[in-house]
Amino acid sequence: MKDLPARRLLLVHAHPDDESIINGATMARYAAEGAHVALVTCTLGEEGEVIPPGLAHLAADRDGGLGEHRADELAAAMRELGVTDHRFLGGPGRFHDSGMMGTEQNHRPGAFWAADVDQAAGHLVGVIRSLRPQVLVTYDPDGGYGHPDHIQAHRVATRAVELAADPAYDAGAGAPHTVAKVYWNRVPRSVAEDAFARLRDTAAGAFPGIAAIDDVPGVVADAGITTEIDGTAYAARKTAAMRAHATQITVDGTFFALSNDLGQPLFTTEYYELVRGTPDVGDGAREYDLFAGLPDAALAPGART
């Protein structure tokens, strides 16, 4: 039994690669600064497309095996970010990738989209009550861009925060724990617009096409941003983590593409909207630390229960 560090951050994501693309710099920074950074990934991403032709046989409509391969990619990415605590919700393969909205994969037995939210959340309650994170990061109710597994990850994470705090909920899952701050992943529209302008000016030729701003998950008006985490010093780690997801991502300098080959910016400052807890903005307009404003008593080392 080993005490966990005073600051504990839990991130909930849908597929391997989402964490590195969206939060890679944040995760690397907090891990380097001695916080406990834990990742729960809800599916193995079995339905993803495969970029490298040499690995195309792993696709679900070919030989299969992409989920296991992506679990290995995720482990490699976490080594790049310095994150040692990463798990799959309910264990690897417990919930299956649902594919894009409207596909028949959404309704297959075991599909994450078809899972009962309370039942799936129960797995996460155990993690929350064990790690006792002060901060949880997940997607907005639209999953950032409408993918069923991302929407479901939001629902499950949100429900798990409620249940973990409820003393009446399954005593077998550990002592109740209230997560002090919950954040949704965001990108300010002005930052996205500037970055896409730079992409068009400097790197358009590197990609067959360029993504639309609204392809980027979580883009909102700047006023919706409460918190920004400057991970510039961890840019190389984030880039390396994204490269580790080689079946899903190609990186070119400060830009990357998914399997659709459309270039988009790689952000090393990452943005959030605080939706539970009190923002601690000091004299500025934003927070610059996910743990900002938490009382010392909330930041004590935590024993695993």
Ligand SMILES: [Zn+2]
């Ligand atoms: Zn995803």
